[in-house]
Amino acid sequence: xxxxxxxxxxxxxxxxxxxxxxxxxxxxxxxxxxxxxxxxxxxxxxxxxxxxxxxxxxxxxxxxxxxxxxxxxxxxxxxxxxxxxxxxxxxxxxxxxxxxxxxxxxxxxxxxxxxxxxxxxxxxxxxxxxxxxxx
Amino acid sequence: xxxxxxxxxxxxxxxxxxxxxxxxxxxxxxxxxxxxxxxxxxxxxxxxxxxxxxxxxxxxxxxxxxxxxxxxxxxxxxxxxxxxxxxxxxxxxxxxxxxxxxxxxxxxxxxxxxxxxxxxxxxxxxxxxxxxxxx
DNA sequence: ATTCATTGCGTTATGCTATAACGTGTGGCA
DNA sequence: TGCCACACGTTATAGCATAACGCAATGAAT
Numbered sequence: 001x002x003x004x005x006x007x008x009x010x011x012x013x014x015x016x017x018x019x020x021x022x023x024x025x026x027x028x029x030x031x032x033x034x035x036x037x038x039x040x041x042x043x044x045x046x047x048x049x050x051x052x053x054x055x056x057x058x059x060x061x062x063x064x065x066x067x068x069x070x071x072x073x074x075x076x077x078x079x080x081x082x083x084x085x086x087x088x089x090x091x092x093x094x095x096x097x098x099x100x101x102x103x104x105x106x107x108x109x110x111x112x113x114x115x116x117x118x119x120x121x122x123x124x125x126x127x128x129x130x131x132x133x134x135x
Numbered sequence: 136x137x138x139x140x141x142x143x144x145x146x147x148x149x150x151x152x153x154x155x156x157x158x159x160x161x162x163x164x165x166x167x168x169x170x171x172x173x174x175x176x177x178x179x180x181x182x183x184x185x186x187x188x189x190x191x192x193x194x195x196x197x198x199x200x201x202x203x204x205x206x207x208x209x210x211x212x213x214x215x216x217x218x219x220x221x222x223x224x225x226x227x228x229x230x231x232x233x234x235x236x237x238x239x240x241x242x243x244x245x246x247x248x249x250x251x252x253x254x255x256x257x258x259x260x261x262x263x264x265x266x267x268x269x270x
Numbered sequence: 271a272t273t274c275a276t277t278g279c280g281t282t283a284t285g286c287t288a289t290a291a292c293g294t295g296t297g298g299c300a
Numbered sequence: 301t302g303c304c305a306c307a308c309g310t311t312a313t314a315g316c317a318t319a320a321c322g323c324a325a326t327g328a329a330t
Contacts (some may be wrong), residue, residue, distance in 0.1 A: 007278065027315070040281065045317065050278095061196040062258050064316060071248060071287090086243075088252050099246065107239050108221075108261060115232075116266035117223050123197050123260045131251035142307065175310065180288065185307095199287060199316095236272070274330085279324080287316070294309080300302090 006051075012067065013047035017057060022094050023065035026104055056085030057062040060083055060096060062125045084108065086124035141186075147171055148182035150172040151194060157229050158200035193220055195231060197260045219243065221259035227268030232266065 006014060016032050017024065026044045038044065048066055049058035059066050069085075070074035088097040104124070112119050141149060151167050152159065161179045173179065183201055186192035194201050204220075218240035223232040239259065247254050 009234070009279075023151040026190075027314075037280095041317070042319095043280075046278080061260070087174065088247065088250070088254075090252075097250075097252075101242050101246065104239050104242050107236050108259075111234065111236065112223065112261065112263070115223070116269065117225075117232075117261070117263055118269045119223075119261045119263040120226065121262045123258060124243075125196070125258045126247065126254045127256045127258075128247070128252055134251065134253045160287075174311095176288070177290095178309075228317075265319080274329085275327090277324100277326080279322105281321085281323105282319105283321105284319075285317080287314100289314070290312085292310085292312100294307105296305100296307085298302105298304085298306105 009043055010047045010050055013044060014051055014056060017066060017068040023060050023063050023067040025065050025095050060087060060089065060125060061123050062127060067096055084122040084124060088126045090130035090133050091127055092129050095130060144178055145182045145185055148179060149186055149191060152201060152203040158195050158198050158231050159200040160200050195222060196222065196258050197262060198224065202231050217226060219257040219259060223261045225265035225268050226262055227264050230265060
């Protein structure tokens with residue numbers, strides 16, 4: 001994957017997500033960037049579109065929120081060598097734990113192939129309580 | 136699972152979903168029930184809450200839409216004997232195909248157990264093109 | 271160098287999704 | 301009878317996302 005350099009807005013949005021270290025909404029990002037000249041949601045959404053395309057950011061469908069890819073320094077995101085990303089999201093503390101499972105990927109692929117279904121994007125999200133919050 | 140009888144509003148909403156045979160939004164449901172006296176979103180959302188609790192309806196997170204459980208007549212929904220529900224959603228025709236996979240369930244359970252994560256609700260959604268739409 | 275297409279950007283307005291907060295009515299039950 | 305739980309109805313508001321317009325910068329092709 002040849003990642004084009006990020007534009008200024010994309011960098012700002014990405015930076016906010018990296019600092020957050022947990023999923024935050026587009027409007028939260030907007031609020032945190034008002035001092036940097038952001039005024040409208042579209043400025044955020046457009047940056048998020050590019051960042052998710054590039055694999056640097058994931059969208060959590062069950063939260064309507066976004067998070068920086070946890071593996072952006074590993075080979076997986078540099079080369080997109082892995083398949084689907086899964087998240088365990090704690091409803092207590094808001095932390096989202098990103099992981100991969102090849103067997104799950106495999107099962108989904110098998111299911112799709114058997115039905116000639118062509119997957120474009122797969123969402124796997126477990127909501128629940130993390131060890132700390134369940135205690 | 137002892138399912139309490141549905142109230143009038145719950146029945147109306149459920150009926151709309153069964154007839155739709157594909158995911159539809161809460162506001163679409165509202166529009167289709169205006170002739171039956173529905174006026175406000177909350178009437179729909181309250182019914183949907185109960186129906187999803189009862190396992191008769193699933194929410195598709197990636198669509199912000201709802202669909203009647205495809206297996207409501209089988210043992211699976213009467214007794215909730217299965218685990219997680221997965222969907223293959225066609226971005227072309229809008230059809231959503233519900234399925235289960237024990238191996239995926241198993242992998243997710245193993246992952247959670249290893250981390251003392253207590254799952255409450257799991258979402259698995261594959262978006263893509265169905266065989267007919269990909270042709 | 272001029273033309274053209276592409277891309278990012280900023281702004282205003284709007285639409286879609288979901289819930290808060292309040293009050294009413296009804297049925298079960300001590 | 302008094303209480304409680306629950307479904308319901310209404311108004312208002314919060315939260316998430318995109319349409320449509322125009323401008324500016326870039327870079328490739330002629």
